[in-house]
Amino acid sequence: MNALEKVAEAVYNMDEDRIEILIQEAIDSGISTVDIYEKGLSAGMVQVTKLYEENKYYIPEVIVCADTLNKGVQFLKGKGIQKESQGPKIILGVVEGDLHEIGKNIVKIMMEASDFRVVDMGLNVKAEDIVERAIEEKADIIALSTMMTTTMEVMKETVDLMKNKNIKDSEKPKIIIGGGCISQKYADKIGADGYSKNAMEAVQLVRSLMEEK
Numbered sequence: 001m002n003a004l005e006k007v008a009e010a011v012y013n014m015d016e017d018r019i020e021i022l023i024q025e026a027i028d029s030g031i032s033t034v035d036i037y038e039k040g041l042s043a044g045m046v047q048v049t050k051l052y053e054e055n056k057y058y059i060p061e062v063i064v065c066a067d068t069l070n071k072g073v074q075f076l077k078g079k080g081i082q083k084e085s086q087g088p089k090i091i092l093g094v095v096e097g098d099l100h101e102i103g104k105n106i107v108k109i110m111m112e113a114s115d116f117r118v119v120d121m122g123l124n125v126k127a128e129d130i131v132e133r134a135i136e137e138k139a140d141i142i143a144l145s146t147m148m149t150t151t152m153e154v155m156k157e158t159v160d161l162m163k164n165k166n167i168k169d170s171e172k173p174k175i176i177i178g179g180g181c182i183s184q185k186y187a188d189k190i191g192a193d194g195y196s197k198n199a200m201e202a203v204q205l206v207r208s209l210m211e212e213k
């Protein structure tokens with residue numbers, strides 16, 4: 001197992017005690033910072049998501065893995081090594097009326113691990129606030145979540161508000177949706193640009209939409 005594989009393994013094995021030592025070993029062996037981020041830390045979080053989707057890991061394990069990842073990132077920053085994200089900018093939020101954010105937080109972890117720039121608006125967010133923030137930030141993607149059928153319509157409201165904004169279509173962010181009560185059929189019905197059933201698919205969907213843009 002090479003140095004990068006050891007860094008990745010530390011992330012998905014929740015090895016907070018050794019992550020800094022392993023990163024230092026990677027640095028000492030001449031591995032680039034970009035590779036440490038992408039092929040070490042981020043690769044580890046990709047494996048975490050797979051384990052979560054396979055029901056081998058649950059929320060507590062994912063949180064500890066994320067803590068391990070963040071400890072590694074902070075270690076690199078402490079050495080004056082910081083990778084500036086060049087990925088798409090995502091406005092992420094749980095729609096108005098819904099206070100369930102576990103799924104949204106997992107999506108955030110995966111998107112940040114994939115080098116996306118995430119603006120997390122939290123939960124219970126109004127459609128107009130989401131749209132205005134997306135325009136202000138010149139976002140590439142709006143990612144919305146809800147676990148409740150009673151708040152699904154806020155997604156449609158967000159899509160409609162964005163469509164009616166007097167800006168070029170090429171400058172409007174794509175809108176993707178997800179959550180326990182959401183389906184591809186509903187995404188098609190309201191005119192959203194995509195649907196994902198889990199965090200891994202959300203990352204893949206964003207990449208696909210960015211290729212189209």
